Amino acid sequence: MSRPSIIPAPLAALPWRMxxxxxxxxxFGLVVLFSAAGGNLRPWAFSQGIRFLVFFVGAIALSRVREDVWRQGALPAYVVIVVMLFAVELLGAVRGGSQRWLDLGFIRLQPSEIMKPAIVLACARFYDMLPPNETRRFGAIWPAALLIGLPAGLVMLQPDLGTALMITAGGLTVMFLAGIPLRLFVGGGLALAVCIPLAVNFALHDYQRNRVLIFMNPESDPLGTGYHISQSKIAIGSGGVTGKGFLNGTQSHLDYLPEGHTDFVFATMAEEWGLFGGLFIIGAYLLVIRWGVDVGMRARTRFAKLAAAGLATTIFFYVAINLMMVMGLAPVVGIPLPLVSFGGSAQMTTFLCLGILMSIDRANRGDRRR
Incomplete structure (x- = not known):
């Protein structure tokens, strides 16, 4: 007879290693935000910690939702969020020159953030309904392309290039994993390469165009458009192997590094904690993403396999794009570092992904205790 545990069974069954x-x-992110504020909990670390606790509990609650609920609700949720994106265009609050938020009074909601996991679930549901022998036909491509293109286009109008790219990448990942022929992706990549010059010159806003062009040579305008990237690279490089030490960063504390608590928080961290700190963060992210991929590989249904892999890849895109951005390997597109950068939007999206992944993992283990 087993001894009763003081920990409730639903909590004990959670993937606590992840x-x-x-x-x-x-x-670690809270420590970095504490340092970025000059050794103060406010204005960033305290509120970030409160949000983390709320979203952490929310993710655990989501883990108790049955997998069938995500499957059946994927397309209706997608429709609701698309309607919200249209509402942003008509009624959205303008902030920082962008129209991305719906002001509901008690909360300011950014529907484009919720679309990142929603597009993965919607595409996974579409291919789950599609007979496997239809996957390599044209009828398997254009509906998914429409599912992806509509919200991505609406987000581009806000304008928010980074989020539009994330939505597109998440949807395309599911298409690829569903079995769409590789030659179509190669052909699409070549067509995209041809269209990029046209998009840069005619489709992007001036500031977006400058960001795309300057990342190839930020030193050409170190005090203008290339300032963010130049200062970020200086901060990362000056940290060396072991860093300058906690609270001893200069680029962030002397305000040389713009957005050192949001998009460029990795540079703030690397200056004080060096290569060791960077490897810790990257290694921890990779282990979380690997867990998500493993959840997909163990999944019992086609929907769960595609959804889990797509959600894990969404977190990967967050991390990869941000790190490439702060290191000067990609244009500055406003993608924060999840769980570390100050702000609730990326944190909420990350915990949505983790909550759904834990729900799928629970179904994989055959837990019948509802």
């Missing part, structure tokens, strides 16, 4: 990694990443 959750401890998430706690470690977020905890």
């Amino acid at each position: 959750l401890l990694l998430v706690i470690g990443i977020a905890g």
